[in-house]
Amino acid sequence: MPGGDQELGSYYVGVDVGTGSVRAALVDQRGILLAFADQPINQWEPQFNHHEQSSEDIWVACCIVTNKVVQGIDLNQIRGLGFDATCSLVVLDKQFHPLPVNHEGDSHRNIIMWLDHRAVNQVHRINETKHSVLQYVGGVMSVEMQAPKLLWLKENLRETCWDKAGHFFDLPDFLSWKATGVTARSLCSLVCKWTYSAEKGWDDSFWKMVGLEDLVADNYSKIGNQVLPPGTCLGNGLTPEAAKDLGLPAGIAVAASLIDAHAGGLGVIGADVRGHGLACEGQPVTSRLAIICGTSSCHMGISKNPIFVPGVWGPYFSAMVPGFWLNEGGQSVTGKLIDHMVQGHAAFPELQAKATARCQSIYAYLNSHLDLIKKTQPVGFLTVDLHVWPDFHGNRSPLADLTLKGMVTGLKLSQDLDDLAILYLATVQAIAFGTRLIIEAMESAGHSISTLFLCGGLGKNPLFVQMHADITGMPVVLSQEVESVLVGAAILGACASGDFASVQVHLCFCEV
Ligand SMILES: Nc1ncnc2c1ncn2[C@@H]1O[C@H](COP(=O)(O)OP(=O)(O)O)[C@@H](O)[C@H]1O
Ligand SMILES: O=C(CO)[C@H](O)[C@H](O)COP(=O)(O)O
Structure with missing residues (x-):
């Protein structure tokens, strides 16, 4: 965050709500993370492809982590707060109370999560309209977007939810409303x-x-008719009530939010890499692809002019970096797929026991096990006759086909730890090949990408990073600060405080 004229000793708080957990960080004016805390959050899957969360649970988790990261510091030094979150749909009634998004009528579960695929029929009908707005989502709307979910609620929970609803928020906007009382939505x-x-x-x-004319009739008040660029200061800042919950001073600046992938993109894509001897030094920012890898992977590429990439979301103007168009490729399940494959294997209990005995994570154990069994060949060759097709939850990009399923070929009768390690490797490789297909689609449409900037939970896995470098043939740059998504959130708070005029960030990097 260069160029600020603020006093030394100013701090900013970033809060990142991922799929599986909420994280907070205290960040200083150089973009350095001083304190970190995380807290898992609940998810419900009441039926196959229905995924729900609770906005009350998530707010409580935000309060726990925020209180932790500011412990022991002078609260007067905190100047701004920024949120990012998954793009899940939060439903509240006219008095801002949670409404049920399920047949059970459980209003605690008032969030349809981003990865929920209940609205298959609705998205199919939306796509059949071939409306011109679809050009700006890669030509095909995803079931993971909000319009099909809204239509599902109208058609399936008319009395218990739709008719009573006063506010439909994207989760990042729910959080900024909860902190400030301002219902303005983020442009992102x-x-x-x-x-x-x-x-x-x-x-x-x-x-x-598409049959949602009621939203137009009330001038979009339920889905947002005041729209602000990410980083804009909201209202009078943090309300006294939210300040008490979060353990922060009332009145500090709170920013219009970002979706989590976009916060990660912001945290890494504009980085000043001078002096680190990196191949991308001197190349335009449009040659960088930020990949944010958590439960899902999101591939964020920017351009000066709009580029239409079939099967890749966007082009979206100013949705991540002001003044640039964004294309967002994605794989709906990546970290979740790796967890699924490993945890579902017959040798998983043995893996857990052995990793625990060595005080290692299961992934660190698997990576060293692969090194043991690879013999003289490079590790990637262990999968010459075992292959995974990774679309277990459909294909987001570039095929944009939610009906696709996963596949494994080359299975044998044995199910020991070696087999588990090789299946894990094949899954990681399949995900990296998916990234390569997305890059190829973006390049055929006009992008020119030469370097990958990777962040998110999977960025902590050296095998995942190396396979992305090997399979795409591109250098992968990692931030020295692994929590880049949180840095992105804190940048929002810093901008909202007025201490910084731009959303650029200085970080240290290493290259794979
Ligand atoms: N140290 C690690 N080594 C390997 N994988 C990791 C590590 N930390 C997190 N992950 C993987 O990253 C994924 C979650 O990433 P995260 O960014 O926390 O997700 P989300 O933002 O969706 O909650 C999980 O699949 C997890 O297994
Ligand atoms: O659609 C997305 C961003 O546009 C993300 O996939 C979604 O927000 C989930 O993120 P994560 O995998 O980090 O939990």
């Missing part, structure tokens, strides 16, 4: 998940054509 969420255009606003004809 509305552009990327709700079909809003930064240049033209809402398109009434789309909502009318």
Whole structure:
């Protein structure tokens, strides 16, 4: 965060709500992380492909982690707060109380998560309209976006949810509302998940054509009719009530939010890499692809002019870096797929026992086990006759086909730890090949990508990083600060405070 004229000793708090946990960090004016805390969050899967969370649970987790990271510091030094979160749909009634998004009527579960695929029929009908807004989501709307989920609620929970609803928020916007009482939405969420255009606003004809004309009738008050760029200071800042919950001073600046992948992208893509001897030094920022790898992977590439990439979301104007167009490729399950493959294997209990005995994570153990069994060949060759197709939850990009399923070929009768390690390797390789397909699609449409900037939980796995470098043939740059998504969130708070005019960041890097 260069160029600020703020006093030394100013701090910013970033809060990152991922799929599996909430994290907070205290960050100083150089972008250095001084304190970190995390807290797991609940998920419910009441039926196959229905994934739900609770906005109350998530707020409580935000409060726990924020209170922890500011312990022991002078609260007067905290100047700003920024949130990022997954793009899940939060439903509240007209008095801002949670409404159920399920047939059981459990209003605690008031979030349809981003990876929920209940609205298959609805998204199919939306895509059949071939409406022009679909050009800006790669030509095909994803079931993971908000319009199909809203239509599902209208068609399936009319009385218990739809008719009572007063506010539909993207999760990042719910958090900024909860902190400030301001219902303005971030340009990032509305552009990327709700079909809003930064240049033209809402398109009434789309909502009318898909059967959601009621949202137009009340001038979009339920889904947002005040839209602000990420990093804009909201209202009068942190309310006294939210300040008490979070353990922060009332009135500090709170920023309009970002979706989590976009915060990660912001945390790494504009980095000043001078002096580290990196191959990308001197190359334009548009040659960088930020990949944010957690439960899912998101591939964020920016351009000066709009680029239409079939099967890749966008182009979205100013949704991540102001003044640039964004294309967002993605794989719906990556970390979740690796966990699924490893935890479902017959040798998983043995793996857990052996990793625990060595005080290692299961992934560190598996990586060293692969090194043991690879003999003289490079580790990647262990999978010459075992292959995984990774679309266990459909394909987000570039095929944009939610009906696709996963596949494993080359299985044998044995199920020992060697087999588990090799299956894990094949899964990681399949995910990296998916990234390569996304890059190829982006390049055929006009992007020119030469370096990958990787962050998120999977960035902590050296095998995952190395396979991405080997399979794409591109250098992978990692931030020395592994929690880049949190740095992105804190940058928002720093901008909202007025201490910084831009969202650029200085970090240290190493190259794979
Ligand atoms: N140290 C690590 N080594 C290997 N994998 C890791 C490590 N830490 C996290 N992961 C993997 O990263 C994924 C979660 O990443 P994270 O960014 O925390 O997700 P989310 O933001 O979706 O909650 C999980 O699949 C987990 O197994
Ligand atoms: O759609 C997305 C971003 O546009 C993400 O996939 C979604 O927000 C989940 O993120 P994560 O895998 O980090 O939990």
